Amino acid sequence: MTGTPTDHRTDANTPAAQTARLGSAAAAIEIAALSKIYRNKLVAVDDVTLSIAAGTVFGLLGPNGAGKTTTIKMIAGLITPTTGRIQLGGFDVSRQRSQAVRQIGAVLEGSRNVYWPLSAWQNLLYFGRLKGLRSAGIKPRAQQLLTDLGLWGRRHDPVGSYSRGMQQKVAIAAALITDPPIILLDEPTLGLDVEAARTVRDWITHLAREEGKTIVLTTHQLDIAQQLADRIAVIRSGSVIADLPTRELLARYAEDRVEVRVAGSLNGILLPAGVIAEPEHGATRIIVPSTRTSDVYAVLRRLEAGNIAIVSMTQAQPSLEEIFLRLIGDRA
Ligand SMILES: Nc1ncnc2c1ncn2[C@@H]1O[C@H](COP(=O)(O)OP(=O)(O)OP(=O)(O)O)[C@@H](O)[C@H]1O
DSSP states (O other), X not given: OOOOGGGGGSOTTSHHHHHHHTTOSSEEEEEEEEEEEOTTSOEEEEEEEEEEETTOEEEEEOSTTSSHHHHHHHHTTSSOOSEEEEXXXXXXXXXXXXXXXXXXXXXXXXXGGSOTTSBHHHHHHHHHHHTTOOHHHHHHHHHHHHHHTTOGGGTTSBGGGSOHHHHHHHHHHHHHTTOOSEEEEESTTTTOOHHHHHHHHHHHHHXXXXXXXXXXXXXXXXXXXXXXXXXXXXXXXXXXXXXXXXXXXXXXXXXSOEEEEEESOOTXXXXXXXOEEEEETTEEEEEESOOOHHHHHHHHHHHHHTTOOEEXXXXXXXXXXXXXXXXHHHTO
């Protein structure tokens, strides 16, 4: 997944390496004009440019075949881009490969990344050595990870005997054994039950918030993306069609209407033209087709005159899933 022991001979502090890092100090991942055309001429990734700040949880979303895995594999140095450039912590993935890949831990195919006949403990020692760590350094780190992930008691059992959630945790622990600043997670909660998905989700939050890791994750579970990601990029047919902080993306799609809920019925009061009122479980939902203060006040004044109690008032906000479907649909 990451470099071989020989890679580690390269000096990360040569003037050239330092110069290469300059200019992108704040960005953990810089992707410029990245494209991948497979041998069958399929353009899987088409001129993608992204800058991911250190400490960000970055959600890479897109429909099947959009190019997410191809992008993540190029970031991990597992697929060579056709054109474009990727820098990890300032190191160029193609020209400073060994230093670049040491910046990352990746969980790309979930539990298939780890060896099922081996125990969790053996897997972590194996991956630690593979990545050039010494045994003396690996053991405390492995113990810490397995304890944090609640696997310490089962550490000597073969991974094949674990539940899927536990296997996924071992894969995450293996990716974290070198304590890399950047973590790539392709579908980290795929196929997990509610509890296991929650544990993995909480762990991702912990890594980002408490350990300051930069995390790139792909998922089709948009509620998870909405909960976890600080920033979201939507990719379709290889191109980025949206790239915004999650809050801004949601705000941008906040609708131009205000919903007012009142207790009971409207007792026959008349609302301004265009305002819709519909009964809802013993209450009434009023939709004001505008967010202009004067339009909203016009409704509120009539409710006040009618002595009608307001229960809530919100600007209509579609979920990330609705926004995603609209974005995908817009470009279809
Ligand atoms: N090795 C390959 N050779 C040829 N085409 C490929 C190869 N790998 C992927 N593709 C194609 O590249 C496109 C992007 O695939 P990719 O796996 O990156 O998409 P994805 O967004 O991760 O999809 P999914 O959500 O289904 O996992 C798809 O059309 C896919 O068929």
